[in-house]
Amino acid sequence: MTGPLYDPQPKNPRQNWLLRYLGVQQKYDAIMANALLDAADDASRKIIDLVGDERIGSSARRFQLQLARRAIHGTIKVLFEDLYKTIQAGQSDAALAALEAGWNDDRKVLNRLFRNRTDRGRWEDSMRQGAVRGVQSMMARILETKKPLSQRVYYTRSLANGSVDRIINSHLATGGSPYELAKAVKSSIRPDTPGGVGYAAKRLGRTEVNNAFHAQAINDVRDKPWVESVKWNLSKVHVPKPGDKCEIYDGQLFGKDEVPEKPHPQCMCYITPQMEAWDSVEANIIAGLYDKYIDDNL
Numbered sequence: 001m002t003g004p005l006y007d008p009q010p011k012n013p014r015q016n017w018l019l020r021y022l023g024v025q026q027k028y029d030a031i032m033a034n035a036l037l038d039a040a041d042d043a044s045r046k047i048i049d050l051v052g053d054e055r056i057g058s059s060a061r062r063f064q065l066q067l068a069r070r071a072i073h074g075t076i077k078v079l080f081e082d083l084y085k086t087i088q089a090g091q092s093d094a095a096l097a098a099l100e101a102g103w104n105d106d107r108k109v110l111n112r113l114f115r116n117r118t119d120r121g122r123w124e125d126s127m128r129q130g131a132v133r134g135v136q137s138m139m140a141r142i143l144e145t146k147k148p149l150s151q152r153v154y155y156t157r158s159l160a161n162g163s164v165d166r167i168i169n170s171h172l173a174t175g176g177s178p179y180e181l182a183k184a185v186k187s188s189i190r191p192d193t194p195g196g197v198g199y200a201a202k203r204l205g206r207t208e209v210n211n212a213f214h215a216q217a218i219n220d221v222r223d224k225p226w227v228e229s230v231k232w233n234l235s236k237v238h239v240p241k242p243g244d245k246c247e248i249y250d251g252q253l254f255g256k257d258e259v260p261e262k263p264h265p266q267c268m269c270y271i272t273p274q275m276e277a278w279d280s281v282e283a284n285i286i287a288g289l290y291d292k293y294i295d296d297n298l
Contacts, residue, residue, distance in 0.1 A: 040189035091212035098216035
């Protein structure tokens with residue numbers, strides 16, 4: 001994975017962990033934004049096409065708006081089907097980014113264990129394939145997710161439909177024009193408008209992709225004998241908030257089986273493995289203390 005946000009061999013933990021993740025998030029933010037813009041335009045066109053002439057009675061207007069609601073729900077259904085596939089792809093890329101970050105931290109260890117560069121490349125390819133195939137089950141295991149991604153996407157879609165319904169009902173009650181309705185619905189779906197469909201979709205996508213990165217980071221260190229603990233780091237974009245668990249966690253060291261889940265949606269704080277001193281790691285390799293891990297994993 002390459003990108004402008006980080007050096008392929010970053011020099012510090014923020015470059016290695018946070019910026020690798022942000023490279024993935026920016027990619028999928030852009031994909032989701034384009035999907036939302038297309039859906040916003042589609043919903044707006046459907047309202048104008050279906051409602052049409054404003055010189056009609058209230059009962060006919062109500063029937064037309066019911067048709068418009070059905071059409072918009074169809075647009076949102078297609079939107080979230082596409083977002084489901086986008087989020088799945090984003091989760092896989094996020095898991096790969098976390099793997100690469102872990103390998104960068106472990107480069108001294110891996111160079112010592114893999115004398116043959118080809119052998120290491122084959123092992124890395126195998127790990128990548130496993131991460132892509134198993135990201136959903138790994139997240140469920142590590143984060144104890146109660147619902148599969150499909151259900152979480154469906155729930156957010158239902159919230160989005162409810163948001164659109166409130167806009168339509170408001171126009172029914174106030175007698176707003178179809179053009180005003182089309183503008184309101186379009187704004188709700190656009191990704192740059194606070195609240196509404198676009199906000200819910202973007203929040204879901206960012207949260208799910210970030211959780212995949214976090215889960216892979218936890219999963220990757222659990223069995224590594226040279227990692228003693230992990231450290232919680234605040235992201236640069238963290239907004240201070242009284243009682244926020246991220247601020248409580250900041251700088252804390254957690255045991256490898258005690259790493260907290262992300263405490264709120266769209267959290268971009270990150271963990272970094274805390275390794276033993278290299279001299280100690282090298283001595284343990286020579287003494288055979290890591291042989292079981294090497295036999296099981298390498």
